[in-house]
Amino acid sequence: MLLPEVGQTIATSVSAFCASNLDDIVLLMLFFSPLGDQRRGVHVVAGQYLGFSLLVLASLVGYLGGQILPTPWIGLLGLLPISLGVSQLIDSLNSVADPADGDALEGPPVMPSSLPSWLGRWAVPAAEVGAIAAITVANGGDNVGLYLPLFARCSTPQLLLTLGVFFVMVGLWCGLAWRLVQVPRLADVLRQYGAQGVPFVLIGLGVLILMDSHTLQHRGLATLALACIGVMALSLLQQLSQTVSPTLLPLLSRSR
Template sequence: MSRIGAAFTEGIIAFTATNIDDIIILLLFFSQINVYFRRRHIVFGYYLGLTVIILASLPGYFGGLIVPREWIGLLGLLPIAIGIKQLLSREKETPQVQAVTSELEYDKSGNPILSFLTSILSPQTYKVAAVAVANGGDNISIYIPLFAGSQLASLGIIIAVFFLMLGVWCAIAYLLTRQPTIAYMLTRYGQPLVPFVLIGLGLFIMYERGTFNLLFPAQT
């Protein structure tokens, strides 16, 4: 197999193996789309999160900064904080807020550049990015040795495959939510469950990475 083919294959396998669970998270996000939470917030947020993870993994290419799993697990605090905030503010949204947001969306639709920039700078985008980074934080420990064993051209191909595969992931998750049965289930039952899913995700991330041992060392 050629070097390009090998890098392409490695990129697909690495992304698929480390991002299967993101399909579920994307499904939940796409099921929450409304007047103030748009598809572009989800897509931009996940691409921003993937960019952060790739940048954090690049030291592996330059010779090896190894991030301890226990410290990576601290990223689990991000979805926990977002989930708790959603629980506390669930009943605080008013029609006035939604009306203002709707007006802003209408204004932005007349100016694609403004809409693009505003979406990138939106707090909604950063919330999605925070969840993406937290859920994919452990991927750093996989990407570091993957990048470390690659030449510059292969590294570029692998990163390009990651970005392409994320687009495929977003498309699959969105199309699944367009199925009537799935859309109904997610719309009816997904909204109340999202904060608890985020909190559970954060706790699982911290548990699986051994972060609780870091925070609460065993007494000997």
Template sequence: MNELVTAIPTGITAFTATNLDDLVILTLLFSQVNATFRHRHIVIGQYLGFSTLVVASLVGFLGGLVLPPHLVGLLGLVPITVGLNRLLNPESDSSSDADTETDLSHSSIFTNFLSPQTCSVAAVTIANGSDNVSIYMPLFANTNISSLLVIIAVFLSLVGVWCYVTYKLTCQPAISNILTRYGNNLVPFVLIGLGIFIILDSASLNPIALVASCLCLMGLVKLYAINGQAATSSGVDLRG
């Protein structure tokens, strides 16, 4: 009984220590909600990404396996790519809002799990979670099965609390006005900075390789945007 009682504050402490930075990221994400990027994408994506981190920690706990930190760190390329796309192609997010609003309003839960928006949020959560795995692994290894279940339940409850708190923050007029005015310009740099920090912190790439990777990603993102615009233009011409 004592172990179960101590499992609750242990879970709260471990979650808070490893997810404080997610408060900033979630607040920025909620400020970007529009016709194509909904609240449900953020909540489902956050739960999906965090659950993946817990499962990865459990795999190591149960089988003596652990994801190499440098492989987890390479996921930092995901937020860098998303940030570069928003920075180089800011019109891509807003141009499709009206076209997809009706379809998204009727999307199923299954579709939400597979949507690019949900997967992007999940990928950012996973990429930012290398410290989660490194802390949860020894924590899980030193608990029995009943305490482990309590800790996981605490974790999943706090994910909901984190989402609710950050959503409420964006509803505050002062914060909402700042995020609405500067959020679109700030988010790309936050995502790029997050990805760079993840990669450097995990020593996945040296600085030179990181710069080269970013330059390659910039080229690919811009090329993808140009091809997309060309396809759209040709489609308009054919209809005309």
């Protein structure tokens, strides 16, 4: 690969990882928070790597498909991250429209009650690593939805570089979560404001996949892709109108 291509691949890989794993920062903080022994930190990192590896294996189906299907058809997979981003925007609008849900999201993160009670025990490291990996996989639907089209458009050198960047980022993510546990105010800022940009990153990556795969240059595929994007845009606009209307009605009544 040429140097500009290497730089673009690294930048795309870092963006894709950050967009699909921002919520994992909160989970990792929850895992690290009761840390009282260095062995527990090793268990958390091992579980995160194991769970992420399983997500990558599931996503490699996209790479195999990319060796069979024409590139413009593979570009249609860019609709997956776009749909994920639009879905997250709609969910955020729902939380604004329903104050009860918004209040429920405020405050410090709490360890999910569904976690096994033995998760915090240090005497069963294999079970602990397995539990953390299982939670990572269960929380990784966005990862597979984004990695499938990303891998599908990669050549073999690009795939190897992307995987290398991903696994380096897993280690950096664990280190960042460990540091955030020790700086509660910074953790609150990340939790409150960091997630707001994720939907736009996902949508941007999806558009990039469509453009790089030359899908929009194929008349039939472009019509299909634009139709799907139009349906998603209409859903977003509908939710936006439902969110804005209750806010504007009291103002309009007062002005009268």
